Amino acid sequence: MGIYLIRFDGCRGIIRCNNMNKEKTIQLLKSIKKISSKDIEIITLGTSGTIKGLINKHMQKGIIFL
Numbered sequence: 001m002g003i004y005l006i007r008f009d010g011c012r013g014i015i016r017c018n019n020m021n022k023e024k025t026i027q028l029l030k031s032i033k034k035i036s037s038k039d040i041e042i043i044t045l046g047t048s049g050t051i052k053g054l055i056n057k058h059m060q061k062g063i064i065f066l
Contacts, residue, residue, distance in 0.1 A: 003028075006051060014054065022047060 003025055006014040017025040029042045048054035 012045075014051065016051065019049070 002018050002021070004016040006016050008014075015025065015029065026044050026047075029044070032040065032042055034040065046054065046057060048057055
């Protein structure tokens with residue numbers, strides 16, 4: 001399927017996947033309900049064709065991922 005974690009700050013992150021598998025990747029991430037016995041909810045804030053486009057489109061409000 002080819003899913004790659006590009007950036008993660010402990011709370012928010014960027015996932016990279018093939019455009020043909022975008023919907024499957026979103027469904028997979030939303031199906032994760034617990035990590036290390038902690039309840040979690042994964043929410044998709046936005047998608048883009050490129051990492052640069054994603055950052056420009058969805059992270060202009062001072063949100064910086066390191």
